[in-house]
Amino acid sequence: MNNDGQTVFIVDDDEGVRDGLSLLLATVGLSCELYESAHDFLDAYDGARRGCLVLDIRMPRMTGLDLQKKLQEMGCTVPVIFITGHGDIPMAVEAMRHGALDFIRKPFREHDLLERINEALNIDEDAHRKALDRQQIAEKLSTLTEREKEVFDRVADGYMNKVIAAELGISERTVEVHRGQVMKKLDVRTLAQLVRVKIELEQSAAA
């Protein structure tokens, strides 16, 4: 299990549940931090930290649902697993609608719990890697000239060199030179790779 630099943040008002969770997670080598209330967690929250959130849905003053909404408002994308008791299904459904990874009912089956937590940590890891990739692409993209960017957009959208040349009012040969320059700067060898970069850019812009 690879969770270097990742922390399981546990927010539950019940001390017994908190202690039990932290002990169980420690036995599988996961590091965790315990919070008694949503407020305590928010006070200590640092957006740069990686991991996942295990959140009790019912808590005094600020419920798990409230905390989830608050974190979304703050642009935090850390995966959230809700823990629920009997009769909390409507709240759990509401939580899922707001993008929770899953909810697990108390008392937990160890397998379900650990599997969900691992899944959450992987998602966080993926997101982290993707974020890094996006950053690299953005850096490479910034080295393109205006003309090269225009050519990149059109090549990625599948236009023929001839069409691009006509549209931009330059020679077909010039288009080819720019295209070569773009592939070199973006560190891609095939047209397919170039298209993928373009898609990723669009996705991150949408996000």
Add this chain to the structure above:
Amino acid sequence: MSRTLASWEDGEPGPVREYALSGTPCEAVMRHGVQIVDCELGRRYTLDRSSIGYGCESFVGSPIVNREGEKIGQVCVFGAQPLVDPEMASALVSLAAVRVSAELEHRQQQAALAKSEAYSKAIVATAAEGIVTLDARGRIESVNRAAEQMFGYEARELIGRNINVLMPEPYRDEHKGYVERYVATGEGTICGAGREVPAQRKDGTEFPIHLAASEVVLDGERCFAGIMRDISEQKKAEESRKAVEQRFRAVFEQRHQLSGILSVEGRVLEANRKSREFGGVEGESVTGRFYWELPWWSHSAEMQRRMQDAIRSAADGESTRFEATRPRADRQLATLDFSVRPIMGGDGKPVFLVTESHDITEQRLAEEEARQHRARVAHVARLSTLGEMAAGIAHEINQPLTAISLFAQAGRRLAESGSYERMGEICHKLNEHALRASEVVERMQTMARQGESVKETVDCNELIDTAVKLAESEARIYDFQIDFHKGRELAPVSVDAVQIQQVALNLLRNAMEAMVDSAAEARSVTIRTGMRDDGQVEIAVSDKGCGVSEPDADRLFTPFSTTKSSGMGMGLSISQAIVRAHGGSIGYRSNDGGGTTFWFTLPAAKREEHE
């Protein structure tokens, strides 16, 4: 010193002489009796320092002896010449001494008689009783002042008339010749310790007298004395006392309550009909027996003991009242509201004791039925409440179960990897959370219990604490804060704990429901305990909710009326029934800062209840 009473010297009466007796021949007379000295008197009595026999030659003295044999004086003669015939002289002097003694005695008797007569006259004259004396023929000889006043006659009008003039008809006629016949034949009775007879005044009115007569025989003549007292006032008082007693007796005897009068020692002086016949037909007499030994209480040694104790305290001036049992005619035990109290005499000490019992069997049965009914309704309401609280309770149990499950799984993993250091800690946690879960179950079970309603003496804070914990299981899932302010020095209360917890729980849940729409910060309920000025314990639950609206106020305590979307509407009505059955009251007031306070009170336990 001696003194002469009479003396004769030189042929004529001599003066009174006083002289010292010591050493004189007179002293010898007083000591040894008759003394005769025929000559040379001076040489015989050399120690005589008196001048009584100075220069005399002879002496004869004889003591005067009274009836009791005491020497009360002497007759003596001093002679200037020697005695010629000493024996003749001695006989003459002794004769004189005897004669003087007889004369003195006669004088004393005369004086005593005169004194006695004077006394008698004075007594008769001033006596409060009328005194009449009769001769042997029954004629009146004397009448004293009291008799004159009693009969309205003057003495002279009565003296010489027959005694029957003082009697009314028909006795007057019958009495004619009665005294004469008695004297002649001994028939009939006149004398005696006294009896009540009718009498008649001069004006013809009759009145009762008490007459004591005695017979005197004087110089062979019989006569009679009668002492009489007007007893009409006494008779009147007696009659009115009899009437009062009759009235009292009628009331006492016909009372519907079981009443008795006992001596201070506890013996039955009177027991009225109701109390005698309570157990069926009247059996053996109860009068004179110790109250606690009557067959009425023989079914229970405990009852006998309590009766005896109660009567003892009553004799010490303390009233006692308790519920007693006594078999009825149908052999069923009746419940009696029994009391015994002392009746104080003028000196502040009990003179007798009064017992009173009121048959409250039916009343008790009705109360018991009502109590059971209330207990059943309360139980149903509790079950319904528990149903409504199911989510909260499930959550409350699920928390420790989750912790247990987590610790168990962690423990297994550690064991599998051969790491045992934390096992002790883990097992401790497992146990701790298992107990926590069982506490919740126990609280719930207590609430669900349909036991006999048992009153126990408890501290209100402990009682309410349990109710608060139950309410907190709901408070947690609906995000309410419950603050419990425990009052200090609360009097203990004697209550059915579960029912009182039910009332507190009900008020707490109502308070929370009143605030479901409130903001998170305002969602707090306060419960307080404290003593009121009247000595009752008050439990008050305050919310910051919407308050009680005017139209709802009237129906607040009405069964099956509710403003809530869930529930039966039984809560406040059953709470009111429970509180009232405990002798307390329940109500509500609006808070100054908004919201409502519902309160109820419980009377402090009586002293014997918390022993």
